[in-house]
Amino acid sequence: MTTAGHHHRTAGFGRAGRSRTGLAAAALAGALVVPMTALATDDAAAEVAPPGDGTDCVVISEVNSSGGSGGGVFTHRYVELENICDVAVDMSGWSIQRWNASSHQAGETTLLDGHSIPAEGHFLIQGVASNQGDEPLPSPDLETTINFAAASSSIVIAATEDSLAGLAGDVTGDADVVDALGWGSPPVWLGDSRPPGGNHNPDVLTRVDYTGVNGADFAVAPSSPTNSAGQTGGPEPLPPYDGPATLLINEAYSQGGEDGSIYSDRYVELYNYGSEDIDLTAWSIQFTNAAGNYTSSANLDGVVPAEGHFLIAFEGGQGDDEGVSLDDHADFVVGNWFSSLAYSLYLTTSTTQVSVPTGAVDPTEWEDIVDVLGFGDAHLWSGDAPAETLDSLTDVRAFQRVTDWDGPSLNNEADFDLVEEFVATNSAGEELPGGRDGGPGEPEDPIEVSIAEIRGAVSLDPQDAALYGESVSTSGVVTAVYSDADNDSRAHDGFYLQTPGACGAESFSGEYPEVPCAIFVHMGTSWDGAEVDIDDYVEVTAIVSSWRETGASESAQLQLVSASIEQLDGDAQPVVPVTYDGFVAVEDRPYLLGMLIEPAGEWTVTDNYSLLHGNPDSIGGWVGIVDGEEPLRIPNTVYAPASAERAALAQENAERLIWLDHGGRNRWSSFAFDRHMPLPYLNTEQHVRIGAEVDFTAPVILEYRYDSWRFQPTAFLPGNPELEPATFSDTRDENAAPPARAGDLRLAGFNVLNYFPNLGEDEPGCGYHEDRFGDPTTADWCDVRGAYSQQHFETQQARIIETIVAMDADVVALQEMENSAQLNHVDFSRDYAHEVLIEALNEVEGEGTWDFVSVDEFPESEDVIRNGYIYKPAVVEPVDSVILFEGGVEHLGELADLTIEGQTLSEVYSNAREPMAAVFQPVDGDEDDRFITIVNHLKSKGGSGTGDNEEQYGEGAFNGDRTRQAMGMLAFANELEDYYGTDRIYLMGDFNSYELEDPLVVLEDGGYVNLSAQTGQWSYAFSSEVGSLDHVFATEAAASTVVQTDIWSTNAAESIALEYSRYEATGTPGLYDEPGWSQGVWRASDHDPIVADIVVGTQDEPGEEPGEEPTEEPTAPAPGEEPGDDGPGDDDGPGAGDDTGAGPGLPTTGANPAGLVAAAMLFLLAGAGIVAANRRRGTPASM
Known part of the structure; x- marks a missing residue:
């Protein structure tokens, strides 16, 4: 529709009209939205075109598809819109959608509801970051997790909230398209030509005309992102070159x-x-x-x-x-x-x-x-x-x-x-x-030298080598050989050569050599390893050179190239490995570079995520290990985030981490031929759990590669398990079951990793992640977030069912359950996924054993994942259930009108799942035995934010939002206590916060006890460290009823390679065979379940028999993958406000909302507050 009198240029290239769906569609988007705080304008009464008008006014004006990548200026990619009319345009009912030509992704959608563009102004939409640029964008008007990156892609501004996944080709005249831009070889475009694709850094695609033809309208030009307030970013343009051009x-x-x-x-x-x-x-x-x-x-x-x-x-x-x-x-x-x-x-x-x-x-x-x-x-x-x-x-x-x-x-x-x-x-x-010979020329007049003389110095920089670039002849014993005779994988294609004995002596006598006496000889990608074997005594004539591995910023390998090899007569003295006993200082390690070492002392697995992926250049096959008997702890579980002690522990962890490598550069997450290779170390009999003891059975090579220290085996391992230099203790047996019940009731919390009975294959336009044969496993950027096919859903569900049955709980607080009412393509109730789960549980445990808790009032606009409860009706009965949102808490005092640091409840929880409370009463009890549980799922740590949501101190992004959400939970709990007359309240779920981070400090300062922290266990692993995101908090009255708390180590200690979503991700023999793949409790999620046994009433009441004593030894720890990773996992719902604010200062349990707000205001006036004090104190948490 054209709004008469408003045009300055001709636009309206796509639609002839538009449709608008209801408010309930606001959560159907496939990407996170974070509405930004509205910016004041000079004209408060500026004219705004009503919804439905302005579709001919808004155009895409600038797209940065490379921001955050190498050479980029800005930390984030972005899309800038322009309003070419003299009236503001309300974009309610519109969306921005994106297609990637090179994958199955189509119709990633973020809603523009509630946003408008000023007359003749701009609107800046910030996408994801790769964190390589230096300059932040001017304050974006909207944040989204849509990834605008691609050499060929399409962006569509749609006059609908529905996904236009079926669009293809030239969409000129499409009724739902406000504007579109495709570049490179895109799936969607306007007109008969397109601008070039590729990495345009540091420039962007900028509108230069308004013809309705993408190729004519856009050119590559310097970036100048502009938001609705008129703020513009970008570097100052360089003056034109005016010197000689010879x-x-x-x-x-x-x-x-x-x-x-x-x-x-x-x-x-x-x-x-x-x-x-x-x-x-x-x-x-x-x-x-x-x-x-x-x-x-x-x-x-x-x-x-x-x-x-x-x-x-x-x-x-x-x-x-x-x-x-x-x-x-x-x-x-x-x-x-x-x-x-x-x-x-x-x-x-x-x-x-x-x-x-x-x-x-x-x-x-x-x-x-x-x-x-x-x-x-x-x-x-x-x-x-x-x-x-x-x-x-x-x-x-x-x-x-x-x-x-x-x-x-x-x-x-x-x-x-x-x-x-x-x-x-x-x-x-x-x-x-x-030279034509495949090397940089034959070595001419080589110098006869020792390996130590080639190096000449102790350094990680190859160019510091005394004979760098020279032709040399040297001799030594072969200590490691990396080749693949079939040439269908990525061995290091060479061998290590070391001076016989202890660098020429009989022993090292407790001292390191003055200069390393080992060097790598690179033989070329086609090398089959025929020339040498381990322990051969050879002379090598070659050129001293180097190689910097892709993805590394610091490390480079000193190596000999263009090598000719001659076997030497006689027996050389065997190479003496250096004993590498526990932690060796970083500054001492270069003395042993490339040399054969023998690890001694205690070693423990601290990372197995990297077995499959997550490393530089997409390489897998690494196991993170650490000296000692425990994996690395996330520093924020031990010290306050801003403390010097936390920073010191983070540095110590980085120095202690060693990678146990596989002798190559295999990529199980990318190249097809790599993916068919077996994984090293992990197999059907050896599970390589985090926390497992490492037993070295053979020497290894010490390397600094990919910017990190590592133990390299002496051979290429994929397909050669007999050559692995270490074995791992089996910690599954000791964690096969949770501790025996104690007390009267068992409560449990369980993040079920996107339990979606609705499948990706049934959602139109849904993309998918593939196994090594190209078959779908899980949904990718769809409304549904779990399994793509029934086969994989059944595997996921079988593991979840076995876990729930084995937990033997009476009440289970669930996170990441499908919210079926928020799916576009089906017409199911909000509780459909709970119904499916209950039916499956009752098939195993008997009809009527389990039921779920429903609610009468729930937000109209929710995320597609939600919280919930299941329970055993023979043991407890639900008295009431409440979700924390304005329309659901009107009976709870003034809670519906609560604001926290200027945000309403809807704004506070706009990027999290609203807490859900349930009031339970034991079937054999009375009203005095009632208790309240509140299940939550706070905002994830992934993405990036501004103000108090900016990542710092290792807390991840959106710490400010999580803190406000914790404040809201406290206010909710206080009102529930007053209304239902019980002070026995348990807070459970995925807090996305570690023990000493602000949100949990808020809860403790509000009078709650962190029972899970007292176990000394952990439920999650991230970046080679372990900690707990999953917790049980209790009021003092509730804590007095708890006789046992335990984190059951079934998931996070297991490798992601064993997750249902990684079916046929590798060629590891037998790993995916049934029934083993679908049976058992292992890796049913990326989070560990947590249980708490309680007695009815309190333990101190006369005549009470609390039952068995709690187990004295907690079960073994358990890590997993990454908070807020790209899935399947914690994808967040609609986004949140970005107001900055200081930390909270909260009343203890029992305070009313007015007191809460007053306390928050006092905190803001004070300017420091409880959280700041806690951040300064630097006190270790209990381990």
Whole structure:
């Protein structure tokens, strides 16, 4: 619809009209929304177009799909909208939706309800971050967890709240589309052309016209994100370059990293044919694929000397491991790559991406372009035709300029030849020769030296080696061999060589060597390991070089390359391993770099998430271990977050963590051929649980790789379990069942990891995660968040059922249950998932054994996951149930009108699940025996926030929101106590907070006892450390009834590789066989269940027999994956406000809401408060 009189430009490219659904659809979005605090305007009475108008006024004006990535300016990606009319536009009923061309994701949706754009103003939507940029966006008007990143993707502003997952192609004229933008090779677009895809950093796609054709309307330009208040961010543009432009592309090597390659990197070598040095500050090198739908650029830095060279290194292929690394030799390193066989490279005097045509260009006539090289089926070239390309990926020749160096190439075909001998030269004049033999030339006149003499110094930097870059001949004993004869995986493709004995002596006599006497010899990706075996005594003639692994920022490997090997006669003295007893100081470890060591003392597993993924470059096969008998504790479980003690413990943990590696770079979460390999260490008989004891059975190699210290086995392990250097104790037996019941009733809390009976395969447009065969396992960016198929749901449910039955609880507080009423594609009741679970439980335990608690009043707009209760009606009966929201607590004093730091209840819980209370009475008891439980699920730690929601002190993001949610829970509990006449109240659930973080301090200061903290156990693992997010709090009266609390270690200690969602994620034999895969309680969730046994009344009442004494020894600890990870797991619902505020100062149990607000106001006036004091005190928690 067109609003007459409001247009300044022609817009309205998509829809002819629009539809609007009801308010209940507000929680149906597939992505988190965080509405920002409204910003005041100068004109409080500004005219606003009513909902339904303004669809021809709003356009997409700027998209940053690369923010937060390498080279990006901003910490977050974003979409900026523009209102081209002179009246504000209300976007209620609208949504922003996104498609990714390269995956199954379609129609990720965030609602725009309640938001408007000022007349002739902007609206800034902040997406996810990769945390690599430095500059925050100006205050966004809306935050979303939609990931705008992709080389080819689409954004749609829709005049509906419903997902438009079925859209495809040119959507011009679509009634539901307000505006759309597709770039690269997108699934959705407007018009007959699209802007280029790729990494545009540091620039963005910016609107330059209003024709309704994406390709004409958008160009790559510097970023200038603007919010509704008119605040604009972005760097100051560089002044245009006005110096000499006497540069040309002299040489390009496009085969780096492929089989048989000379260098592990690709490169472009520039030459300055002028008489003046050239500062490259305002220059960039840009590159476009053959199809012309992907363009990227890198802003250069450095100086090219007159009549000198400048070497630019790019990433290679095959994991960058084949050949010599140029990173330490190049003048500039680009974190991207270009194709071996067909690409266009162009050198420009601009830091903004240049819009180029298809076909031939004349660099002398094209503004900003200084030189061009197109080869193969290039999109762009100079002159008659592109340069001739390589014969294949194993062709190791380079493109070399063969005509005069007096200007740009005017004919790529004639000016460039493919040459077999070439030299990569940097600005210092250093030359690294190339040769057809697959190495950087044969070593010439090698120096005969010892390995220690090659190194010459104790350093982690390869370039500090005394003979770096030299040809050497050295001898030693082979201590480790990493090869894969079938070449279908990623071994390290080489071997370690060490001086015989104890670096030439008979023993180390308790001292470390002066210089490490070991070095790695890289043999190339195609190496089958035939030349050497462990314990061989050999002479190696090679060049001293280095390799920096992809994803590493600090570490690089000193290695010998282009090696020739000769077996030596005679027996060498066996290598003496160095005893590595427990913790070795970080500064001492470089003395043992690459050497054979023998770990001694106690070692314990502290991380098994990394067995499957989560590591740099998507590599798996790592087990995190630590000296001692306990895994690493999350510092905030021990010390106050802002304390110096916490910071010291965090540093200590980082230094103590050692990775037990697998001898390669296998990626079980990506490349298909890697995924078919068995996992190391974990198998059907050995589960590698966190907390398990590590027993070393063979020596290992000490390495610093991927920016971390590790024990490398002496062989490539996948498929070779007999070569594993360690075994792990089985801690399942001691955790096979929870402790025996004590007391009269058992309460339990259980996060069931997205229990969704509605399946991904039944939701239109739902994407999925795949197993190694490409078959769906779990839903990906859908309304449903659990299993994709019935097969996987049945596995998930079977494990949950076994856990609940074994817990033997009478009341179970559940988190992450499906809220069926909030699903778009079905018409089920809110309690449908509970009904399914009860039916399954009763099939096992008998009809009528279990029932669930329902509520009469619940919020109209809820998340698709919710809290709930199941219970045994033969033991307890529910008296009442209440959810904390304005319409559900009107009977509880003034609670419905409560505000916390300026936020209403709806705002406080807008990014969490509202707490649900249930009042229970024992069947054999009376009103005096009633008790109240409140189940909660606070905002997760994932994402990013501002103000008091900004991540700091290891608390994760949104600590301020969680603190306000804890304050709301206290007020709720106080009113429930008064209304129902009982002071026995138990708070349970997933608090997403560790023991000494603000939300839990709020509860303790409010009079509650953290019973779970007293166990010394933990329920979760994150980033190689363990702690508890799941808790049981009780009032003093309730705590007096508790005779036993236990965290049952069934899930978090188990590897994520065993989760139902990772079915057929690896080629580990027998792991997925039935019935074993679907049976048992292990890894039914990522959180451990928690139980609390209580007596009716109190323990001290005369005549009471509390029953058995609680067990003295807690069960073994239990970690898992990551709070707020991308799933399946804790995906949050609609977002929350972002008001900053100091921590709480709260009354004790029994205070009314007015007192709560007054206390909060006093705290704000005081400016410090209880939380600040607790943060300062730095007192250890009980362990």
